[in-house]
Amino acid sequence: MKKDLSTKPYLIRAIYDWCADSNLTPYLAVQVDQNTRVPVEYVKNGEIVLNISQDSTRNLTLGNELVQFSARFNGLSREVSIPVLAVSGIFAKESGVGLFFEATEGDPAGKARVQRERANESPRDPPPSGGKPRLQVIK
Numbered sequence: 001m002k003k004d005l006s007t008k009p010y011l012i013r014a015i016y017d018w019c020a021d022s023n024l025t026p027y028l029a030v031q032v033d034q035n036t037r038v039p040v041e042y043v044k045n046g047e048i049v050l051n052i053s054q055d056s057t058r059n060l061t062l063g064n065e066l067v068q069f070s071a072r073f074n075g076l077s078r079e080v081s082i083p084v085l086a087v088s089g090i091f092a093k094e095s096g097v098g099l100f101f102e103a104t105e106g107d108p109a110g111k112a113r114v115q116r117e118r119a120n121e122s123p124r125d126p127p128p129s130g131g132k133p134r135l136q137v138i139k
Contacts (some may be wrong), residue, residue, distance in 0.1 A: 024092035
């Protein structure tokens with residue numbers, strides 16, 4: 001019997017490519033656990049958000065099991081290794097549009113939720129003042 005492949009790594013690569021083609025900055029949201037190798041001093045509430053643009057990373061690999069790259073953090077080059085299962089979302093910094101994954105029982109890879117595109121739908125809540133983009137999971 002053939003093992004079912006998760007769609008999650010393919011969706012991550014698709015949003016990454018879309019960001020690159022659209023001149024947007026791809027950010028990766030990660031739930032940090034014992035299998036996640038990231039600079040722990042930047043982890044907040046068990047999560048880290050990383051800029052994975054071509055300009056910010058070196059040797060980026062978006063594999064089926066791991067996301068790996070090296071990047072500079074406060075001037076120091078660090079190796080980063082993230083299990084795909086730990087990725088909770090990938091989105092464009094400038095618009096917040098992307099895919100966010102929610103773990104569901106029996107589906108360790110999670111289920112994707114699409115962030116609404118602001119041009120196509122009216123927001124449910126007015127944007128906060130201050131101009132800083134925010135993320136919102138749409139159910």
